[in-house]
Amino acid sequence: xxxxxxxxxxxxxxxxxxxxxxxxxxxxxxxxxxxxxxxxxxxxxxxxxxxxxxxxxxxxxxxxxxxxxxxxxxxxxxxxxxxxxxxxxxxxxxxxxxxxxxxxxxxxxxxxxxxxxxxxxxxxxxxxxxxxxxxxxxxxxxxxxxxxxxxxxxxxxxxxxxxxxxxxxxxxxxxxxxxxxxxxxxxxxxxxxxxxxxxxxxxxxxxxxxxxxxxxxxxxxxxxxxxxxxxxxxxxxxxxxxxxxxxxxxxxxxxxxxxxxxxxxxxxxxxxxxxxxxxx
Numbered sequence: 146x147x148x149x150x151x152x153x154x155x156x157x158x159x160x161x162x163x164x165x166x167x168x169x170x171x172x173x174x175x176x177x178x179x180x181x182x183x184x185x186x187x188x189x190x191x192x193x194x195x196x197x198x199x200x201x202x203x204x205x206x207x208x209x210x211x212x213x214x215x216x217x218x219x220x221x222x223x224x225x226x227x228x229x230x231x232x233x234x235x236x237x238x239x240x241x242x243x244x245x246x247x248x249x250x251x252x253x254x255x256x257x258x259x260x261x262x263x264x265x266x267x268x269x270x271x272x273x274x275x276x277x278x279x280x281x282x283x284x285x286x287x288x289x290x291x292x293x294x295x296x297x298x299x300x301x302x303x304x305x306x307x308x309x310x311x312x313x314x315x316x317x318x319x320x321x322x323x324x325x326x327x328x329x330x331x332x333x334x335x336x337x338x339x340x341x342x343x344x345x346x347x348x349x350x351x352x353x354x355x356x357x358x359x360x361x362x363x364x365x366x367x368x369x370x371x372x373x374x375x376x377x378x379x380x381x382x383x384x385x386x387x388x389x390x391x392x393x394x395x396x397x398x399x400x401x402x403x404x405x406x407x408x409x410x411x412x413x414x415x416x417x418x419x420x421x422x423x424x425x
Contacts, residue, residue: 157409161201181208283407286418296366299325350371386403
């Protein structure tokens with residue numbers, strides 16, 4: 146029997162419906178303010194889609210556009226201005242920023258209580274210390290998807306392949322806070338397939354197409370694929386694939402697809418953070 150699919154689109158739609166009800170009950174207006182610098186095509190499309198998903202969740206969306214010639218001072222100034230604007234409760238910064246502008250330096254300026262992507266180092270630190278904070282959206286998405294399977298996290302063996310600051314590390318911390326036993330690994334970890342094969346939960350976030358193969362997985366394990374990789378398909382066209390080989394579905398008990406898994410749930414968790422920031 147093949148793995149059961151963790152449908153991120155379906156779960157995300159349920160989250161948006163729940164948020165719409167929560168916002169309606171509150172009787173308050175909830176808005177996401179986003180900064181977009183330049184005219185990057187992918188970022189513009191994302192901003193357009195974000196406006197639509199905000200509307201589906203009963204939220205407003207306001208896009209603040211800056212020219213592609215904007216430097217650090219102008220972008221930082223806009224962030225600081227929005228920090229002090231009482232009408233702004235939830236904000237984010239679209240990427241990429243213009244060449245030469247330090248992205249992490251700008252993100253660190255976002256007020257922690259308004260930082261719905263959880264990219265301010267203060268929020269990352271709050272995750273580690275278990276304090277109430279706005280947690281990075283992808284990490285929240287992974288946790289929600291694991292919990293959806295009904296897997297008991299307390300005492301579970303979890304292997305996280307990849308340790309980026311806003312994905313791998315926060316995921317590991319959230320799982321540790323749930324009293325799971327966590328191993329943080331990377332693609333260079335010695336005997337990684339053997340280590341992964343002992344895990345009840347494997348989260349692949351290394352950015353390497355089809356890195357995780359069936360031999361890595363314990364029968365019945367939960368496998369969450371965070372990878373988003375663009376590769377050339379058999380027909381010569383670009384396709385999106387994850388870090389997990391499709392054949393893993395023959396071994397795993399649960400598995401998230403790419404696309405349609407962590408991606409839609411990450412968007413849903415962003416909206417949840419917006420509601421948290423606005424209604425807090």
